[in-house]
Amino acid sequence: MRKIKQWSIFLMAGLVIAGVFPAPEPARSMDRVDHSLFDSLLKKYAQGSNVNYQGFKQDEARLDDYLKILEQADPNTLSKNEQFTFYINAYNAWTIKLILTGYPGVESIKDLGGFFSSPWKKKIVRMNGKIITLDEIEHAILRPRFKDPRVHFAINCASRSCPPLRPEAYVGNLLDSQLNDATRRFLNDPKHNYLDGNDLYVSAIFKWFGEDFNKDIIGFFIQYTQDELRNSLKSKKNSIAIHYLDYDWSLNGK
Numbered sequence: 001m002r003k004i005k006q007w008s009i010f011l012m013a014g015l016v017i018a019g020v021f022p023a024p025e026p027a028r029s030m031d032r033v034d035h036s037l038f039d040s041l042l043k044k045y046a047q048g049s050n051v052n053y054q055g056f057k058q059d060e061a062r063l064d065d066y067l068k069i070l071e072q073a074d075p076n077t078l079s080k081n082e083q084f085t086f087y088i089n090a091y092n093a094w095t096i097k098l099i100l101t102g103y104p105g106v107e108s109i110k111d112l113g114g115f116f117s118s119p120w121k122k123k124i125v126r127m128n129g130k131i132i133t134l135d136e137i138e139h140a141i142l143r144p145r146f147k148d149p150r151v152h153f154a155i156n157c158a159s160r161s162c163p164p165l166r167p168e169a170y171v172g173n174l175l176d177s178q179l180n181d182a183t184r185r186f187l188n189d190p191k192h193n194y195l196d197g198n199d200l201y202v203s204a205i206f207k208w209f210g211e212d213f214n215k216d217i218i219g220f221f222i223q224y225t226q227d228e229l230r231n232s233l234k235s236k237k238n239s240i241a242i243h244y245l246d247y248d249w250s251l252n253g254k
Helices: 002-018 036-045 053-058 060-072 080-100 134-146 149-153 172-187 217-224 227-235
Strands: 125-127 130-132 194-196 199-202 241-244
Touching: 036 053, 036 060, 053 060, 053 080, 060 080, 060 125, 080 125, 080 134, 080 172, 125 134, 134 149, 149 172, 172 217, 194 227, 199 217, 217 227
Parallel strands: 199 241
Antiparallel strands: 125 130, 194 199
16 A cells, blocks of 8 residues: 555656646745736726726736736735735736636636536636635635625626726725725716616625625615715615616626
8 A cells, every 4th residue: 555655646746747737836925915017917908897808818928927926925924905905916817817718709707617617616726835716715715804895896707797807906005995996986887886766776796795795785885885876875775675787797808
């Protein structure tokens, strides 16, 4: 039995050396991760509600360089804010990378899933010595660890009904203002949420993740909406009926 085990170890080592199963990159301790490369790509290709995936495709080598930076970092050594920005940016960057695997033929991110699985369950994210899924970033790390409902307006699922991809990377020292801005922009955009009389039509995000908003959607809207919409919500708070809009999963590309 010992000989078989030793043989298996030697075989796996040989496969790693041969590149069949690449060894995970060693994680590096650091105070912060440099997101400037991703920031420059977002400023160039994420202006407006649509994403320029053709531009990202032409610059894919630079995106890969950024993903390598994330792969080599040890997020566990970062402060809470730096960890939060790390995982938000990782989710968005790896979602773009996933789209590029099928671009330009992809019409929806859902086209990139398997026959029995969704694209969010694909093990594509190389991070901290492991290969994980987008679902794991969102549902095993971002939501339970940071417990901040604003994250839903920071991560982008490459679809038209998603909150827009921010044209800059998230960074620790600006995180709170960036999250507030992303949330306000989405909630005040009548393409995604609007009030018609006593009927409040909201994104399906609020149906899927109601517990993240303490089941108080109207209160959350009052906190982050502005001007006439906020005043109307406050005056009609006890008589408003909530309706969930259909979600458009078509690609948010130009």
